Amino acid sequence: MAHTPVNHPARPIYRAIGGLTGLYLVVFGVLGVIASLGDEFFAQDDTKALGQGTNLAFSLLSILIGALVLAGTALGRNRDVAINQYTAYGLMVIAMFSLAFLQTDANILNFSVATVVVTMLLGLVLLMVGMYGKVGTEEDQKAWQDARLLL
Template identity: 75%
Template structure:
């Protein structure tokens, strides 16, 4: 994409922020697995972790997504950029769907408002990390700079 910066000066910081977001997802998921152990996979009960509603299924999903983000961050080489961007979109869709189904039987992940807000913020943070973490050659950087100056 021509509008995505290449070799941004703060790229290592954005990569670290993406990794910390993945670490948060892993910690939240692990605590959720512990708190909802023995419950049904998609139970709709009052299980809270860090003030956020969860169940065993959502905790497993959070752990899996966090591990994928951490693996992408460890690999680098623009793999983390693609992972962060796609998982950001996924998290935002899940949070919006959770908001739409909040007080219905379709709330299969047992989300509450705080969980929806945290998921949306995590998605936006991952999207930001993905947008500013791209690495490229000097030619790609020059092409990006020329493209952004065209009005």
């Protein structure tokens, strides 16, 4: 993509932010599993972790997503960029789906409004991290710089 920066000077900071986001998802998931032990997999009750509604399904999904983001951060070399961007899109879709069905029986992940806001925010942070974490050769950076200057 010609519109995303290559070798951005703040790339290490964005990579660290991505790692912290993945760590947050793992911690939230583990606390959610602890809080929802003994409940049904798709329980729709008042179980909360870190102030957000959750159930066993969403807690395990959060652990999986967080581990994926952490693995991408550890691997680097543009694998993290793709993982962060696609994970961000997935989180935003989950948040919008859950917002649409918040007060219905289709709220299978036991979301609350706070959970929707935090999930959307995490998706936006991962999208930002994915856009500014791209690495490349000097030629890639020059091509990006030339394309940016033409706009």
